[in-house]
Amino acid sequence: MTRQDRSLEQLAVRRARAKAGWWMHATVFLLVNAGMAALSIASGRHWAIYPFLGWGVGLAIHWAVVWLLAPGGNFMEQLVQRELAKLQARDPW
16 A cells, blocks of 8 residues: 555545534534423423534534545635645746
């Protein structure tokens, strides 16, 4: 196995772990918030929306980090390619 193959494999493992972590976070978010919603409805008060919104912001940030900004991700790769093209246009070797 070449050095580049090992590097790609390490990146793939890191990205797979990050995505699995996000899916776990999303699953726990849904289960816990469903339980809180049931308790909220049963009590006749609608308090569960506050933890839902707060935790939802955290989940959205986690999503952005994992799916948009992760090394090797589509969005990050586009940004890297754009910056590389700018640098090459400005300072050709």
